[in-house]
Amino acid sequence: MALVVQKFGGxxxxxxxxxxxxxxRAVRQFRAGNQVVVVVSAMGDRTExxxxxxxxxxxxxxxxxxxMLMAVGEQMSVALMAIAIHSLGCGAISLTGAQAGIxxxxxxxxxxxxxxxxxxxxxxMEKGQIVIVAGFQGVDAEENITTLGRGGSDTTxxxxxxxxxxxxxxxxxxxxxxxxxxxxxxxxxxxxxRIDYDEMLELASLGARVMHSRAVEIAKRFxxxxxxxxxxxxxxxxxxxxxxxxxxxxxxxAALETNEAKVTIRDVPDRPGVAARIFGEIARSHINVDMIVxxxxxxxxxxxxxxxxxxxxxxxxxTSRGLADALGAGKVEVDEGVxxxxxxxxxxxxxxxxxxxxxxxxxxxxxxxxxxxxxEIKISVVVDADSGERALRAVxxxxxxxxx
Amino acid sequence: MALVVQKFGGxxxxxxxxxxxxxxRAVRQFRAGNQVVVVVSAMGDRTExxxxxxxxxxxxxxxxxxxMLMAVGEQMSVALMAIAIHSLGCGAISLTGAQAGIxxxxxxxxxxxxxxxxxxxxxxMEKGQIVIVAGFQGVDAEENITTLGRGGSDTTxxxxxxxxxxxxxxxxxxxxxxxxxxxxxxxxxxxxxRIDYDEMLELASLGARVMHSRAVEIAKRFxxxxxxxxxxxxxxxxxxxxxxxxxxxxxxxAALETNEAKVTIRDVPDRPGVAARIFGEIARSHINVDMIVxxxxxxxxxxxxxxxxxxxxxxxxxTSRGLADALGAGKVEVDEGVxxxxxxxxxxxxxxxxxxxxxxxxxxxxxxxxxxxxxEIKISVVVDADSGERALRAVxxxxxxxxx
Numbered sequence: 001m002a003l004v005v006q007k008f009g010g011x012x013x014x015x016x017x018x019x020x021x022x023x024x025r026a027v028r029q030f031r032a033g034n035q036v037v038v039v040v041s042a043m044g045d046r047t048e049x050x051x052x053x054x055x056x057x058x059x060x061x062x063x064x065x066x067x068m069l070m071a072v073g074e075q076m077s078v079a080l081m082a083i084a085i086h087s088l089g090c091g092a093i094s095l096t097g098a099q100a101g102i103x104x105x106x107x108x109x110x111x112x113x114x115x116x117x118x119x120x121x122x123x124x125m126e127k128g129q130i131v132i133v134a135g136f137q138g139v140d141a142e143e144n145i146t147t148l149g150r151g152g153s154d155t156t157x158x159x160x161x162x163x164x165x166x167x168x169x170x171x172x173x174x175x176x177x178x179x180x181x182x183x184x185x186x187x188x189x190x191x192x193x194r195i196d197y198d199e200m201l202e203l204a205s206l207g208a209r210v211m212h213s214r215a216v217e218i219a220k221r222f223x224x225x226x227x228x229x230x231x232x233x234x235x236x237x238x239x240x241x242x243x244x245x246x247x248x249x250x251x252x253x254a255a256l257e258t259n260e261a262k263v264t265i266r267d268v269p270d271r272p273g274v275a276a277r278i279f280g281e282i283a284r285s286h287i288n289v290d291m292i293v294x295x296x297x298x299x300x301x302x303x304x305x306x307x308x309x310x311x312x313x314x315x316x317x318x319t320s321r322g323l324a325d326a327l328g329a330g331k332v333e334v335d336e337g338v339x340x341x342x343x344x345x346x347x348x349x350x351x352x353x354x355x356x357x358x359x360x361x362x363x364x365x366x367x368x369x370x371x372x373x374x375x376e377i378k379i380s381v382v383v384d385a386d387s388g389e390r391a392l393r394a395v396x397x398x399x400x401x402x403x404x
Numbered sequence: 405m406a407l408v409v410q411k412f413g414g415x416x417x418x419x420x421x422x423x424x425x426x427x428x429r430a431v432r433q434f435r436a437g438n439q440v441v442v443v444v445s446a447m448g449d450r451t452e453x454x455x456x457x458x459x460x461x462x463x464x465x466x467x468x469x470x471x472m473l474m475a476v477g478e479q480m481s482v483a484l485m486a487i488a489i490h491s492l493g494c495g496a497i498s499l500t501g502a503q504a505g506i507x508x509x510x511x512x513x514x515x516x517x518x519x520x521x522x523x524x525x526x527x528x529m530e531k532g533q534i535v536i537v538a539g540f541q542g543v544d545a546e547e548n549i550t551t552l553g554r555g556g557s558d559t560t561x562x563x564x565x566x567x568x569x570x571x572x573x574x575x576x577x578x579x580x581x582x583x584x585x586x587x588x589x590x591x592x593x594x595x596x597x598r599i600d601y602d603e604m605l606e607l608a609s610l611g612a613r614v615m616h617s618r619a620v621e622i623a624k625r626f627x628x629x630x631x632x633x634x635x636x637x638x639x640x641x642x643x644x645x646x647x648x649x650x651x652x653x654x655x656x657x658a659a660l661e662t663n664e665a666k667v668t669i670r671d672v673p674d675r676p677g678v679a680a681r682i683f684g685e686i687a688r689s690h691i692n693v694d695m696i697v698x699x700x701x702x703x704x705x706x707x708x709x710x711x712x713x714x715x716x717x718x719x720x721x722x723t724s725r726g727l728a729d730a731l732g733a734g735k736v737e738v739d740e741g742v743x744x745x746x747x748x749x750x751x752x753x754x755x756x757x758x759x760x761x762x763x764x765x766x767x768x769x770x771x772x773x774x775x776x777x778x779x780e781i782k783i784s785v786v787v788d789a790d791s792g793e794r795a796l797r798a799v800x801x802x803x804x805x806x807x808x
Contacts, residue, residue, distance in 0.1 A: 054484060057423065087462040096472075
């Protein structure tokens with residue numbers, strides 16, 4: 001008997017018909033003799049008007065109360081999923097994050113899971129129930145409801161799979177696996193059968209729109225075998241695991257991200273501790289910084305650029321302006337018209353010339369590079385937003401990713 | 405410093421403007437130096453489509469899962485109410501039934517409050533917060549979410565007022581107090597300034613559409629001073645308390661109820677234990693019986709009639725049919741076209757002739773009485789549904805209730 005965790009995203013539970021299809025998948029696993037835990041997201045846009053109403057009542061609604069409000073979305077989904085499974089003649093019970101023992105810190109809307117008390121989960125499974133757990137949520141030490149923020153339901157699923165030592169964790173989504181690039185942008189992109197945790201991690205954080213990096217990080221740490229699969233068909237999807245290929249291909253995938261903005265602080269005094277102060281202050285404002293580029297100094301000052309999520313632009317602008325004034329720096333410029341294109345592959349660790357090949361492909365397409373950032377297995381460039389999709393296709397072709 | 409519990413029904417929180425108006429009332433009490441606990445119902449019909457979806461998935465959705473689903477309604481309201489209070493510059497925190505320490509038994513959709521653990525409520529009040537509690541819900545010993553069924557939010561408010569020893573409990577509703585009869589049916593009905601718990605109890609159980617009897621019972625037991633008030637205006641409303649008038653008027657109010665049905669089991673064998681068996685079985689089917697009438701026996705059998713809520717008709721029909729077969733009784737007849745008219749007054753205890761006056765008024769209006777039931781302070785009759793409103797007006801006039 002195996003233990004299987006299945007996660008269904010919001011689009012997979014948006015209608016009664018889709019709920020029933022998801023329920024059938026859970027029941028099939030259960031009848032094959034497995035224990036099954038199902039993690040469910042909120043249905044489509046059910047809470048959007050609530051958020052609008054909260055904003056109508058208060059320009060900056062309290063974060064704890066917003067978590068209280070948002071958490072209802074998953075609570076609806078789990079109850080309906082349990083009912084859908086009952087209609088197939090199978091036992092099922094729904095649990096909120098709190099009931100499932102998911103304990104978090106107290107950082108509203110961006111909470112982190114601290115521990116999972118599995119007693120009730122195990123008890124219900126031993127009673128022969130399929131257990132449905134509300135994704136995206138937990139409770140802090142004072143029983144306040146918290147939400148996990150971006151990628152929250154994936155994180156719930158993978159964390160549950162980790163603590164329950166599940167044999168597999170299936171992430172059902174609206175794509176049928178992980179591709180060498182987004183097939184909506186790159187028509188000849190190819191589906192991968194397997195992908196390394198590290199590559200997936202880079203892809204997730206690059207916005208490959210499949211899974212959030214937090215969930216992949218947990219999967220990697222606890223070696224959870226993760227399947228990214230379609231809720232629409234029966235294909236096996238892509239297995240995310242430790243890939244130990246003998247022959248390592250240099251680049252495994254390419255990604256485009258369009259939800260970032262570039263912030264530049266001009267004429268920053270070039271002395272020790274300035275960068276630490278700037279990014280310390282930004283972190284304290286709960287703004288996630290992605291790429292950071294600092295050019296070589298000229299005349300004792302330098303220009304500092306970084307990218308943030310577009311949703312964080314107002315906060316980033318405010319914080320940066322304050323910092324520039326405090327440090328005696330110059331103008332703060334924000335450019336929301338940017339796109340980030342990246343290539344990823346564990347093979348980069350041993351291959352050289354990847355950056356050169358990428359930059360050459362972009363140059364041949366006459367696309368100007370604004371920022372560059374590299375890691376051991378990834379190279380990212382920021383380009384003009386209008387050139388984003390063209391850049392992705394150029395890079396995908398340059399590495400012949402469609403050929404496998 | 406007083407402790408005030410305020411309860412707002414679904415119609416009082418249905419829009420942002422109404423939420424804000426309710427929030428202003430809470431803040432006004434708070435700024436007058438009081439501790440304030442606000443109990444909120446679900447906003448209007450927000451969960452109706454969820455219920456429809458549940459029924460689409462399963463003809464008889466599991467009761468525990470329906471409670472899980474229904475409880476989101478109040479969770480939305482409390483979060484939004486807290487945000488509305490914040491916008492007025494006041495501290496506020498929302499709590500689910502579970503967080504407010506409301507422990508119930510495990511009877512889904514009809515749970516009863518077993519205890520309330522007030523530690524967190526008191527802690528938040530001592531921090532200077534207005535505490536917003538989700539009405540209608542609690543948790544059982546296993547942390548399953550339960551709902552309290554009909555009149556649930558009133559029950560929550562009164563129970564909280566009782567355990568917190570509140571100085572008053574304001575029930576804000578869409579009427580501005582308790583009337584001698586429903587003013588929509590009896591135009592010259594008069595608002596009462598005070599009403600006795602027992603009278604209110606009879607009125608509530610008679611469907612005076614103001615409060616549910618469960619809540620009034622708790623108020624009576626713990627002597628909670630209850631104000632029934634309008635959320636639309638500033639009038640004081642009606643105080644429900646122990647009325648100790650020297651001069652007791654015989655009848656204080658009249659009520660019409662149209663949501664019942666009459667069930668008759670024909671030719672029931674007239675021997676000891678039969679009635680106990682019938683109503684025992686019906687109680688075990690969780691059907692609430694209101695009036696019961698058994699005529700004198702003829703030839704060893706009798707006809708037994710009782711009234712139930714129309715929503716319980718399918719279950720009552722099934723159970724009655726089974727009982728009739730088991731007991732060798734005759735036909736089961738169900739009549740949904742009935743109305744119940746009642747008069748209530750603690751003065752009846754010492755006055756005679758009340759029944760006579762009521763029956764005479766009905767006779768003069770040529771309204772036929774189908775069933776009669778009396779208690780110490782109430783007389784109810786069942787009449788044809790079409791005559792219901794006319795019967796109410798006739799009785800109201802006969803006792804000159806408009807004159808006070």
